[in-house]
Each structure stands twice: as C-alpha cells, then as structure tokens.
Amino acid sequence: MAALVTLLLSVWFVTLQSRHARGTDSYRRQVSFEYNPGRNESVTDSSSPSVPNVLHVRAVGRNDTIHYLWSTLGAPTVLLVYTSSPSSSLHINWTRLELRDPSSAVRIQPPKSVVYSTAVIFSRLFEYDDVKDTADLSQTPDSSFYPTYQLEDFTWDDVNATLNHSALTAQLRGRNATGQLFDNGSIAFRISAFEGSGRDPDLPHLLHTANSSQLDFVIDGLEPRGNKSRFGLELIALEAEGVRREVRVCTTIDDEYTPSIFQTDKLVAVTGNGSDVLSYLQWKPVAYSSPKAARADSMPSRHYSLRRGRNQSLPASSIAYAFFGPDLRGGSHVSAMNVSFGIAGGELYNSTRYISWSSLIGYGDPPQDSFSVLVIAIMAVALGLPVLLVLLGGAVVCALHRKRLHRGYVAVN
Known part of the structure; x- marks a missing residue:
C-alpha cells in the first residue's frame, strides 16, 4: 500500500x-510593436548616418500595461515601465529628445499610472588578447585590452526593416562608426516579445512569461585585433530612489533544457530586505559560437561583481535620460556589471568569429525552471x-x- x-x-x-x-500559465497580454512613435518620418537628418531607432513594445494585460522602449539613440538601451492602467500610453517629444538635455522627452500618460520603471544600458564592448588563456576579465592586465568599443558611437540599421509583427521580433544591428575592423561584421540585439508563457525553441531554451521579453546579443564577423581575442559586454542598470540591484545565482540538478548547464543567473531589482523583486535580467551562464546554437557550440559565460554608485562611466547619451532625467546620472541607484564569454582552454573567438548570448528582461518575479x-x-x-x-x-x-x-x-x- x-x-x-x-x-x-x-x-x-x-x-x-x-x-x-x-x-502553461494562462495569463496573457496583447502585445504590439510601434516604430518611432509620434515621429514625422518625412523629416530626416541627412548628416547622420545612423537611423533614430525607437521601438515601443506595448504589452497590455487585464488591468495593467508593460511598456518596453528599445532604442539606439546614444547607447543601446531598453527602458521598462510598468503601469496600473490597461490604457496607459507613450508620448515622445522628438524635438526635445534631440537636445543635449532630453529630460521629460519620454513620458507615460497618465503619469499617476506609473508604478515602476527601470532601464538597462548596454554601454561598452571589451576586447582583450587572452595570452595567458584565463578567459577572465578580472585577471587580464590593462595592457592586454584593446581600445574599447563605445556602443553609443556605433551606426545602426533601420530596425523598422526587421520588424515582424506576427512573430513579435525585431533586431537592432550596429557597426563601428569608423568602419574599421568591422568590415561586414556587426553586433546585434535581437528582440522577442511574448503574449504568454512558453519556452524558446532554440538553446538555451529560456523559459519566459507574458511579463518578459527576450534579448539575444550577437557578435557576428567582427574582425579580431589579436590572435587570442575574447570579448566582454558591460551593462548598466538605472533605478529610481529606494531600489537597488543585486545578483542572484540559482543552481539545480536538472539540465534537460540546457545540457551541461546547472545554473541560472539573475540581476534583480529589489526593495527593502530584498524579498520584493520588481524586475530582472535573467540568463543562463552559456553562450554559443555558431548561429545554429547546438550543444557542441556552447561556451561558458560569466558575470563579475556588481559595481554601484557614482564611479561608473556612463555613456553621454541614452534614451533612459529622456525618461529619468539628468539627476539619475552617476547616482547611488546606478549599477554596472560585466559579462564575458569563453573558458580557459576553450575555443577562442578567432576560430568562429561568432558569439550569441541570450537573456530575459521583465517585470516582477523571474520565471523559474522546475x-x-x-x-x-x-x-x-x-x-x-x-x-x-x-x-x-x-x-x-x-x-x-x-x-x-x-x-x-x-x-x-
């Protein structure tokens, strides 16, 4: 018995x-894409080689709305705003947005519906010559680093040409403004939005919900500057007063969905004693050296200690400043973190010239694999x-x- x-x-x-x-969470949202909302597309700046990309992803629930604003005006940035109204709307003052101080150029109406807001800026791409084969940014001497790629200086393709309204996908693709070293190479941020819960069909098979969007960061064909080049990405999180960021690591004995990976890393925004999670950036510590993203092409990724406060080197321009204002720059609610790709003794970038790394950004508690x-x-x-x-x-x-x-x-x- x-x-x-x-x-x-x-x-x-x-x-x-x-x-x-x-x-199989039944909660769903109605998701729509809007390119450069409110901008007169007949007015273009011929002196600028880059397209003013602003992609508004609006995810409407029963009683609330999540607004994602992806942009390459300045450094590539995603702004997330959660509102308590299913009818809240985005308004952009394009004239003010192009000023040196773009404060208040991006607003949500009605203002009282805004419950929470945050931004993640992808500021710099590091390249270093890994002579000692450590695959560790923290152990690499300064002399081994090549001049950093400042992503705010890149030129970007028109995201509108990549919009897929039915699949809810888009791509921000950029190149070094000088054209040197990149040739036909590029970096890209591939964006996927979701109406409900599910699992991405491609490795690392991230589990998502209606409250999240997926971001795939891709380095494709960039000309390496050394024989043993490796790369790292810097990201900066901006929060309102009273909210802090912290890194959490979750381990498991189950690797069925992402073979050989028994860990999930999270950069969460919390208040109080940390029990209340407001938003997150979540990823598996793995990257891939081929577009097919097979298990044989996997390489570990690793994150480094979170850096907080005024000592961070923020980009001069980001659409986040248009929403938060200049007071947020360099404040205590700024956190920076690096992510690098590769493992000691493992495959170097030079052999494939390709890296992809996937993460989720969303509101509330992150989805958790059982x-x-x-x-x-x-x-x-x-x-x-x-x-x-x-x-x-x-x-x-x-x-x-x-x-x-x-x-x-x-x-x-």
Missing part, C-alpha cells in the same frame, strides 16, 4: 511539474522502487514463514 501511495503521489507531482515546466518530467520520473522510480522491493521482500518472507509453520502443525484427535 505504501509503495502504491508513493507512486501515485509521484505521478501527481510529475503532472504538476510538467505543466509548470512547459509554461525539475523536468524526465528527472522527476527518475526520482519517483528511484524512491518508489526500493520501497516496493522491500515490501515485496517482506511479503515473500512472511509467506515462507507461514508455510513452514503450516507444515509443522500436527492435528490432535
């Missing part, structure tokens, strides 16, 4: 976990089978014992 109960409970647990693992059906089934068998064997063994012993007693019994007349 005990074995039967154990197996039934295991099956029930497997069913619940498998539903969660497949992301044990997969396969692992739970193995655990159920591992736990239930020994109990069943013990019970069967006990039953056999009892039966043999009773049989011996029955043979030795002599009836008395």
